[in-house]
Amino acid sequence: MIENLFEYDSVMLEEGGNALKILDQTRLPSLESFITLKSESDFIDAVVKLKVRGAPAIGICAAYGIGIILKNLNLKSIPLVIEEFKRIKNSLSQTRPTAVNLTNALDRIERRFNEVLEIPDISIEGIYRELLTEADAIKKEDILSNLSIAKNGLTLLKPGYKILTHCNAGHLAVSRYGTALAPVYLAKSLGWDIEVFACETRPLLQGARLTAFELTKSKIYVTLLCDNMVSSLMSAGEINAVITGCDRIALNGDTANKIGTSAIAIMAKYYKVPFYIAGPSTTIDKNSVTGDNFVIEQRSPDEVTDLWYSERMAPVGVKVYNPAFDITKAELISAIITEKGIFKFPFDFQGK
């Protein structure tokens, strides 16, 4: 058991650049187990099965992935590297369709790849080195961005606040520190008493398994509740603010996040609790004016019927509805906290 949460990142490049070391989040909270990803199938399996998860973390993982996968293929010519680059980029970008950070990170790596190909006499090893350096830059920028989100988010909070969050938008979901949880960690480091209520987040239990884990490990007072207990908690006047993460933000502020987020936003409006979204500007989808056409990932029925039970909890053959995300309408969001500042409705991200 590692004592301090910040002693590791959920995504780390191995010495020599031949593998990516990730914390296998499917084993938490009972086991802090690290695995290494080297091949295309390792990366696809890790992202699809949520061994690594959270929009920024999967973007960073895929960014490193291209360089590492290519390196381990031992290709002998630049035309072959170009062909394989395109194929791998395409297959990684399809692993999880909703988080725009994944596409944004892969597009950025592709832009760097095209620039590097223009360098006279660049070697195949040189290309891989440049790709991994670009992935390092994406991770470093994400860390800085989370520190700014922490500072910006803190201006919306006060000592003694009780904050509700959904899913996991903490250290485990990003490069370091988190988005929704970053202001909470900053508040704690300043000695504020701050309390978090974590929704368990059916069906994959990111709130129970991951948010409760990382906050407990960081000695932040956390209370776990089932997703259907939010109204009861808010009506009792127990929540001062909601902060969640995000997977894709449209230009008008419509936001895709973990399934259940929009219901919390509707309840927050009813109970007059401020509802905040926190995320890096890399989560803004500059090609979507609204969230109406966001692709929502649909996941396997067994996550609802079987996964966490010792015996199946629904009749065999029952039809299951299992979207991984929903869209919260912009007008329900009190503010969106990014590294560039705090945006309020009506949102204007032009030039951001």
Ligand code: MRU
């Ligand atoms: O399916 P997941 O666990 O990847 O979903 C994660 C979320 O919905 C997070 O809130 C979001 O990605 C932001 S992580 C900083």
